[in-house]
Amino acid sequence: MKVAVMKRRGGFTLIELLVVIAIIALLLAIMMPALHRIRRQAAGSVCLSNQHQLVLAWIMYAQDNDDKLVGGHDGHSSSPSRGYDWIQLPQTEGGVVVSGAAATLEDEQRGCERGALFPYVQDVDLYRCPGDRRHRTELKHRSYGVPGGMNGDVGAGASSWLMQQWGYPSYKKLTEIKDPGVKYVFLEEKTDVGGYNWGSWNLEKQGDRWWDPIVVRHGQLSVLAFSDGHAIKHQWKQKSTLEMTFVPYPDCIRWPVADGADDLQFMRRGYNPAH
Secondary structure (H helix, E strand, O other): OOOOOOOOOOOOOHHHHHHHHHHHHHHHHHHHHHHHHHHHHHHHHHHHHHHHHHHHHHHHHHHHOOOEOOEOOOOEOOEOOOOOEOOOOOEOOOOOEOOHHHOOHHHHHHHHHOOOOHHHHOOHHHHOOOOOOHHHOOOOOOOEEOEOOEOOOOOOHHHOHHHHHHOOOOEOEHHHOOOOOOOEEEEEEOOOOOOOOOOOEOOOOOOOEOOOOEOOOEOOEEEEEEOOOOEEEEEOOOHHHHHHOOOOOOOOOOOEOOOOOHHHHHHHHHHOOOO
8 A cells, every 4th residue: 555755845935044044134234244344354454464565665765875865745736746646646557647637547557667666666556555446436446645854845955835834844765763763654544636635744733633534444444554664553542533534535633632642742753743
């Protein structure tokens, strides 16, 4: 006598499928913040390595050029790049400067490659933090800037912009730098070929506001590289500093400080060539 055997149909029932989907959604909700943190930390580590390599190249340039610092200015419409500047303005393959919205990503990269620092690094990707996503929509490549006090000033002596504006001198030689472990050379800033921080990155000597904006791409951290060759991830303390990152031009210029000046004073100590 044959006995009929009921065979279970393959696949999931609707209820089983919904349970699986719910479990996956729950796991994603738990894991996503951790994944975002991991990605942000990874970008910060690459940014740290980028600036470390750039500042070592910056030191090597001075060693190869009679102690003279590479130019820290990157040019603008009224003051074009100088041949000894670390970076040049965006330009075509034929060397024609392209500014504003007309500059392509390749034009910006070409400006990096034709700067005086590039022979020491030979990698255009070092000029961009992986946490800087603007290249996807705004065709921006460079993430870093150099302070005006690191040979980023235009003019010389009493006629220089920094001296006229705030009475700052500008370092011209490596051995002139006081407290090299405190004086930063590279920082993350809101670089933009549209004009508002062409040139070098600058900061007022006094007052309760920033001058040029910085950007915070790694949670509450930004990367800075110092003139003795080390680089750090620096944690900001003020909420207003973090907010500056998300404020569009021109409102981010002369950004006021209303919740404490720890961040501003930290940057002033590392900027001021006078002491």
